[in-house]
Every structure is written in structure tokens, then in C-alpha cells.
Amino acid sequence: MKNPVTPEGERISEAEYAVMDALWQASPLSATEICAHVCQDRDWSLATVKTLVSRLVAKNVVDAEADGRRYLYSPRIQRSDYVGGESRRLVDRLFGGKAAPLFAHLAESEALSDDDLAEMEALLKELRK
Amino acid sequence: MKNPVTPEGERISEAEYAVMDALWQASPLSATEICAHVCQDRDWSLATVKTLVSRLVAKNVVDAEADGRRYLYSPRIQRSDYVGGESRRLVDRLFGGKAAPLFAHLAESEALSDDDLAEMEALLKELRK
DNA sequence: ATTCATCGACTACATCTGTAAACGAACGCG
DNA sequence: CGCGTTCGTTTACAGATGTAGTCGATGAAT
Structure with a gap:
């Protein structure tokens, strides 16, 4: 396939990656906590983080565990897998492997x-x- | 800015890159000639190539030189610049530089x-x- | 219990991408 | 001198992405 990035072949976009990065640094985190990690940097609103997290959950790369009224999120894929995949993609695309x-x-x-x-x-x- | 890829900061998408690649291998080329280089590989129609070329011209990374009724296209940026930029982006993004x-x-x-x-x-x- | 803050779900919407068809001008062949 | 072929231009349209607002439910605080 074209996109060897997630189990299902879904890509993780650049904005989504920022969220993953927060989760790779510490998890599980609530949406608000993720925002605390990235919203200043990227100048995002909490709403944006919520959207990105939902998309990541939909893509099956983030796991949502219920914690009362809210969810705590954790990565379902290893950072090293993602990073390795992206690296290889680049090498393949630009340098013939x-x-x-x-x-x-x-x-x-x-x-x-x-x-x-x-x-x-x-x-x-x-x-x- | 965020996207140090083209003079104007425009990104070159993956599909567009295939066209650039053809032009980096040989140029100037007409749209039809570009298609001859990439359409089999990517399973594209000539129409697709035309669209991509137009977008690249709009992004100012491809130059269109009139040749009678048609145009001959050439890259306006060096492959090494593009490739170097993309490499650095990846290293910065995923490996902290x-x-x-x-x-x-x-x-x-x-x-x-x-x-x-x-x-x-x-x-x-x-x-x- | 009433209010207020918070959460996730749903909706929104502009832009970018991938992929192409439609169309009208012009060229080349007969 | 027409006619089909070949161009570029314009338009199309679905899916991904960036960025966020709305809204109803629920939990906390008084």
C-alpha cells in the first residue's frame, strides 16, 4: 500500500503528530492535559486538540480509556515504529532507499x-x- | 515560516514531487512527455499530470516556456535544495534536529x-x- | 436543587490533495 | 479548407487536514 504508517495504513498528519508526541512523552492524558502540553507551542485551542485526538482514536493509533466522565488517552503505536516508518518513507521517496x-x-x-x-x-x- | 520548501514557502505534495522528479531527470519537457515518464508508474492520466504541472507552475517551482501551441516545463528549484530541505524537516520534526x-x-x-x-x-x- | 464548569460528540468550513473530465483554441494532414 | 488531434485552461469533486464552534450530558460546588 501507499501508507505504511499505522496498522490500518492510515497516515498521521503533522498536527496529529504533535498530539502523539505529547502522549509519547507521558500517558495516559486527558484532552485537557494534552492541551497543556501542546496548546501554547502550536497556538491551538482545546477544541482543536479534541478534534485531533478524536481523529487519532478513529485511526486506531490512540486508545481511549474511560475515566469517569472523561477519557484518558494513550498511544497504541510505538514512537519508534512511527519514526522508523517515516524515516524509511523519506529515504525511499527521495533517495531510492x-x-x-x-x-x-x-x-x-x-x-x-x-x-x-x-x-x-x-x-x-x-x-x- | 513553517515550510522552507519553495521560495514562497509553498509545499510540494507527494504527487507533485513525482512530476518534479521527472523534470529533474530531464527538462524541459511538455506535459505529454512528463506523462510518458510517470503515467505508467503512478497509473495517472494525462489530465492528472496537467493539473499537477499547473499547480507547480502556480507555486512557482516550475517554469513554463512557450513552444508554439504548447509549453515546455523546467524545474525552477534544484533537486538538492528540495531534498535537503525535506531531509532537514524530517530530522527536525522527528529527531530534534x-x-x-x-x-x-x-x-x-x-x-x-x-x-x-x-x-x-x-x-x-x-x-x- | 440550581448553577457553573467541563467533557466528549457532532458540526463547520476553508484549504490542500489526488484524480480527472469538459471545453475551446489551434495545428497538421489530407 | 475541414477534421480530428493535441494543448492548456477551467471546472469538478471526494477525501484529508487545520482549526474551531455548538450543544447536550454530567459532575462539582454551594
């Missing part, structure tokens, strides 16, 4: 700090063996 | 071939010195 050119691009556009380079070196050493 | 975790993820999801590793190692050696 090869990671090396991506690395080259980041290097070229000065997007790699010395720290990054050091970490990469360690990572490569780790992987090679 | 650090590149190393991205590669750690790719490694984990088996997206790194031995070739990739070798190339990246060579690149790293190049960068560090």
Missing part, C-alpha cells in the same frame, strides 16, 4: 554537528561487526 | 545495507579530518 545519499546531503547542508559526527562514528562502529 | 538517531532508526529497521554502511563510513572518514 539508500541511506548514504541522505547522510551525504545532511553533511553537505551543514546539518551535521560535530556531536552528530561523533555519534555516527560510534554507531557505525557498533553496526559493523 | 539530531541526525544520529535517524540513522540509528534506519539501522534498526533494517534499512541500512552493507553498501550503505560502507559508503557512510567512507563519507565519515572524509568529513573527519
